[in-house]
Amino acid sequence: MPQSILMRWFCRAYLVLLYAYPREFRLQFGGEMQQLFRDRCRQMTRTPGLWHWLRFAMQSAADWMSTMFQERMAAVRELTVQQCAHKTFQVVRTVWSAGRQTQPRGFVAEWTMTLIVFLFATTTLVQAYVVPTGSMESTVMIGDHMLVDRVAYSDPGSWESHLLPYRDVQRGDIVCFHYPEDVRQIYVKRVIGIPGDRIHLENKQVVRNGQRLIESYTQHIDPRDEPYRDDFPQAPGWNTTPRGRDMFANHVRDGELIVPPGTLFVMGDNRENSEDSRYWGLVPRDYVVGKPVVIYWSYDAPTADFTGWSFDHMFDVVTHFFTKTLWDRTFTVPRARQAEVAQ
Amino acid sequence: MSKPTNPEDLLPLTPPVFHILLALAEEERHGYGIMQDVARQTNDALQLGPGTLYGCLKRMLAAGMVEESDERPDPALDDERRRYYRMTALGRRVVRAEAQRLADAVTAAKARRLFDRPRAGVTGGV
DSSP states (O other), X not given: OHHHHHHHHHHHHHHHHGGGSOHHHHHHHHHHHHHHHHHHHHHHHTSOOHHHHHHHHHHHHHHHHHHHHHHHHHHHHHHSOHHHHHHHHHHHHHHHHHHHSSSSOOHHHHHHHHHHHHHHIIIIIEEEEEOOSOTTTTTSOTTEEEEEETTTTOOTTSXXXXXXXXXXXOTTOEXXXXXXXXXXXXXXXXXXXXXXXXXXXXXXXXXXXXXXXXXXXXXXXXXXXXXXXXXXXXXXXXXOOHHHHHHHHHHEETXXXXXXXXXXXXXXXXXXXXXXXXHHOOEEGGGEEEEEEEEEEEBOOOTHHHHSOOHHHHHXXXXXXXXXXXXXXXXXXXXOOOOEEOO | XXXXXXXXXXXXXXXXXXXXXXHHHHSOEXXXXXXXXXXXXXXXXXXXXXHHHHHHXXXXXXXXXXXXXXXXXXGGGOOTXXXXXXXXXXXXXXXXXXXXXXXXXXXXXXXXXXXXXXXXXXXXXX
């Protein structure tokens, strides 16, 4: 019966949502709230119709958002000095009462809460980016709009790491990071080498720590062999940046790059058309922003349309939304993949 | 938190708090019982979510308007995770004062002819 599945899913989601409440509150009432929610779900199963569930979901989400915020604020209030606390209380009470005076609740207060939570979520936890270049084709395409999980690789000591599963960057991961030569730009590439790895390329094939890699995720579009690009690290060419030259000068030994501590060696999956660590050097570990979690929208347009705001692009999106959206890419997940070792 | 003994200090009550007290006026109830009763009182206009309900209960417990009950009125329906809540003497005085306040407000509204008469009683125009 689909409704019981829906119910189980709802209850499980609610259990996770409970963690948004302050610890004290959760310990005191969490079990009961869960029980109440389950009872409410059970009551819902008696009234059929997806519409009821949708309404119930919206109600629950609104309840969760506003009360979570209230309880968090209350928890903060109890911590601070009394006078200061009193002031905060008054401000908060004004905001609350704006949402409580009428029945149904104040539209503005409700949406303010939603917006605050949304802004918090999009700035600290996830962030949306659009990919303007094809260096990661065929894994990530031009026009892919993706959400980036910003806490996936957070430092082990930081507060986010207690909330969410944390792990360190691994070989094969796709990462978003600040481009070292211009930190305002965010790049997305695949991690090939982590600290301590010895890396070189032989005729487009990566050799890592003496093992030849078979990388199923790469794309090769140029059959020619260009020594700098395809047999890295040969002598730096004309387009090596200052950081790239530093890498060649200090970290290449016996024809191999040795990745120094605290840095990563990254390359695009579109090997012949990717400006990556081969040209501009290593990525400091601190520059990593996160990893892409999902491509939520993919739109078929040239690079120039995604690098700045233009009226033409907006118009194009409005008029061609359905035909130029790449529906089969929407809600796909760019996955980390391990390279195999050739025998 | 110092507990005010004067019920007027706690007024006005928010609608959820008022309806929770009304629900507890008859008998002690657990969370789901309160939620159902509030929905009944208000013809489903006020559906208390878990966060709202327990947020209110937390503040009401702190203010001394309700307390946890040790008794289990209905052992057949019992579940150890459910806790029962009961109204205190202060809670009763508060809800009475609030009801009085609302009644006064209704009287004032009536005096200014702002109050709709019961629909069934309306037979002709003004």
